[in-house]
Amino acid sequence: MKIQITLTCPQCKSTNIVKNGKKTKKQNYLCNACSRQFIGDHALSYKGAHSNTIALIIRMLVRGCGLREISVILGISLGKILKTLEGQQVALQPKRSFYDKLEVDEF
Numbered sequence: 683m684k685i686q687i688t689l690t691c692p693q694c695k696s697t698n699i700v701k702n703g704k705k706t707k708k709q710n711y712l713c714n715a716c717s718r719q720f721i722g723d724h725a726l727s728y729k730g731a732h733s734n735t736i737a738l739i740i741r742m743l744v745r746g747c748g749l750r751e752i753s754v755i756l757g758i759s760l761g762k763i764l765k766t767l768e769g770q771q772v773a774l775q776p777k778r779s780f781y782d783k784l785e786v787d788e789f
């Protein structure tokens with residue numbers, strides 16, 4: 683039985699990828715389009731490093747999941763979730779120019 687895995691570059695989503703030696707006994711790949719080196723998702727041992735983890739975290743935060751719930755469900759650390767939150771640049775656009783009270787407590 684032959685299993686085929688299609689790899690895409692985590693940075694530019696290109697499929698123009700070649701093998702680039704081994705790093706810590708895991709196959710390393712090189713993207714010919716943007717020269718990014720990476721290890722495929724199938725070989726990663728920590729779930730927080732997978733390429734779709736950030737999109738999952740953001741989707742769960744928007745749907746109202748708590749930080750600890752996300753950590754348990756996805757099997758990743760609380761620090762990864764907090765770092766993802768810090769990395770987001772969401773611009774709030776107020777409807778008025780002045781408010782008496784303003785509360786921002788949700789993502």
Ligand SMILES: [Zn+2]
Pocket residue numbers: 691692693694695696713714715716717718
């Ligand atoms: Zn690339």
